[in-house]
Structure formats: C-alpha cells, structure tokens
Amino acid sequence: MRRKQFIALLMATAVVSQSSFLMAGEQVVNTEVSVSNDANETDNTVVELLGGKSGETMIDVALETNPTQDGEKLDMKNEYISQQGEITEINKEGDYYNILVGTPIDGTVYIVEGSEIIIEAATLGYLAPSDLKVGMNITVIVPKNAPMTMSLPAKISDQVAIIVNSDEATTNMSYFNEELVNEENTLQLNVGRETYITNTTGERRIFTGEDIQNHSAVVIYTITTRSIPAQTNPKMVLILPNSEELSNEEETRNTSSVEEVCDLVAGSVENKSVAVRDLAEAYGYEVKWNHETKSATLTKGENTIVVTLGKVEVKHNNTVCTFQEAAKMENQKLIVSNELENLL
Numbered sequence: 001m002r003r004k005q006f007i008a009l010l011m012a013t014a015v016v017s018q019s020s021f022l023m024a025g026e027q028v029v030n031t032e033v034s035v036s037n038d039a040n041e042t043d044n045t046v047v048e049l050l051g052g053k054s055g056e057t058m059i060d061v062a063l064e065t066n067p068t069q070d071g072e073k074l075d076m077k078n079e080y081i082s083q084q085g086e087i088t089e090i091n092k093e094g095d096y097y098n099i100l101v102g103t104p105i106d107g108t109v110y111i112v113e114g115s116e117i118i119i120e121a122a123t124l125g126y127l128a129p130s131d132l133k134v135g136m137n138i139t140v141i142v143p144k145n146a147p148m149t150m151s152l153p154a155k156i157s158d159q160v161a162i163i164v165n166s167d168e169a170t171t172n173m174s175y176f177n178e179e180l181v182n183e184e185n186t187l188q189l190n191v192g193r194e195t196y197i198t199n200t201t202g203e204r205r206i207f208t209g210e211d212i213q214n215h216s217a218v219v220i221y222t223i224t225t226r227s228i229p230a231q232t233n234p235k236m237v238l239i240l241p242n243s244e245e246l247s248n249e250e251e252t253r254n255t256s257s258v259e260e261v262c263d264l265v266a267g268s269v270e271n272k273s274v275a276v277r278d279l280a281e282a283y284g285y286e287v288k289w290n291h292e293t294k295s296a297t298l299t300k301g302e303n304t305i306v307v308t309l310g311k312v313e314v315k316h317n318n319t320v321c322t323f324q325e326a327a328k329m330e331n332q333k334l335i336v337s338n339e340l341e342n343l344l
Helices: 003-013 041-049 243-255 258-265 276-282 338-343
Strands: 021-023 027-035 056-064 080-093 096-101 108-112 117-120 137-143 147-149 154-156 161-164 170-176 187-189 196-199 215-221 230-232 236-239 273-275 286-290 295-300 303-308 313-316 319-322 328-330 333-337
Touching: 080 170, 117 236, 137 170, 161 215, 170 187, 273 276, 273 338, 276 286, 276 295, 276 333, 276 338, 303 338, 313 338, 333 338
Parallel strands: 108 154, 117 161, 187 230, 196 236
Antiparallel strands: 021 147, 027 056, 080 096, 080 137, 096 108, 137 161, 147 154, 170 215, 215 236, 273 333, 286 295, 295 303, 303 313, 313 319, 328 333
C-alpha cells in the first residue's frame, strides 16, 4: 500500500479531525480533552477508552520525537524505530494481512502487503506474509516518519522489515558508525566471512562492513563479549536505506521500465533448472498454483510473475519475458530456468 493510499485511509478513519494521526517515531506526551458537539459514536468509544467522557475528543497534542539525556535532546541518526511483541491476531483482507501486535487498545496493526522483508531469525530464511502466525514474537522495523493512525489500535503500513524472533538469536536495530558501533554504544560488529549481509532491495553483490558504516541496520546475532560495547560476530546484517537512498530507489522504480528487466534476464545467467516454489518462497513470494491454466502465480507487493507449464514465456507484471527453456514438471514440482531469479 503506497503512502498516499494509506494517508487517504487515515483521513477516512481518523478519530480526531485536527490531530488524527502522527508519525511512527513520535510519542504523545501530553493531551487535553475538550468538548466536541459533533463527535460521532466511534469518537465517543475511543475517548472513553482513553479515560475521557462520551462526546469529547482529544486535542492539543504535544509531541516529543527525540530522546533526552541529562535534560538535553540527543541527535540520533537512526531513521527507524522498532517494535517487538507477540502477534495476537491476523486478518486477511484482499491482498493484505492485518497483523496485530499487542492488545487492541495499546497494540499496533501492521498492514502487510508482501513488499517488506520477512526473516526468520532462527534460520535466516525468508518468509511470506502467509507464514506469519498468531503467537509468533516479532520485531517490526518502521521509518520514523511513517504515518500512523491515532485509532485504537494504531495502524501502520510502511514497515520495511519484520523479523520472526527466536530464543536462539538476538535481534538489534540501530545506526552504526564507521567503527560499526551502534549509537547507543552497546554493540560493535565484527563482520566476518560467515556474516550474511544484504539490503532491503535484494541487490545481488558482495557486501562488506563498509556498506554498513553510517547506516541503520538490523543485526541478528548469538554470542557477544562482556566488553563495553559488547562485540559480536553477527549471523546476518540487513542494511536499511537512509532517506536519500530511499528517494533514489523510488525515483529509479518510477523511471525504469519492465522491458529493461527482461533485457537483463535474457542470457544473463548460465542456464540451470530450479524449482519455482522453492526459489520464489525463499525470496518472500506467495505462490499459488492454478490447475486449469497449469500456471504458478508468484506475488510479492506490486510484483506479479506467472510461470506456465510448457511455455518459455514468463509474464512479469505488464510484459512478457522469454526464458531459455520451457517450464516443465519434475517430481511434482514446476521447474524453470534460474533466469527467474532475476525477476524476483
């Protein structure tokens, strides 16, 4: 769900006309209640839950966005916030999953569409939204400027990553400087050859510790030293884009054509056979098989790929790419050229 669509949702479902939503990184630190003659039934219910009286609405909201130390605000470079909690409810509406973390009063609903990265900390494997289950403990990563409704529960749709936590690993999200020390000075990364490093765009190249420098990142690790800061050889590092990189990604996404993607696919890799479902689900795609058309539809966010048995043509969104070999069935699995990976 794009930001404009979600803001439209906020305006349509807002509890308060003037202060109906705030940014995810902001906290309400002071509220006052005044009488509103046109408060509707929904407003009354929410205000009563907040401790007010029926017919009243919340106004004069003071916000504080930066943490303080010794009475002075800290200049934190981390452009993201995280919430850890247990999934208590999941509702599927069309192509979206409404994931409630916490209670309906003080929790948050994350509107998950599949464009965000979902990682299982125990295995470092990628999951689809349909893999999320009630009872899972997750950490959700959200930009500080993501819009959030003032409803109960609050709703957010701009999450960039979801980590399914594990007792066997620890998840940390912070900003790391050139020495790979987080800005809380609690963790330093010793990146080794065994560390899996990637970014939110799935860029296919070898990342190093230099790519993590001066970036926010999600770190999954197990053992640390007892030093200050604690040091660890992380199992995985997910590099989060800064605001400038996000703008560049959006511009690239808007200007590049699907035809260019097909040009990159053609003859780009040595032809090898891969199982469609195994490969797609590893990249977080949801796979559905149509018995009538003998085709598999792969979906993740706005990206849709259709692979049809016996055909070399693979539909990618609004165009068709031609693979080196036709899709075939082996051991009850749909097999296709590994050119598919360049479309995921």
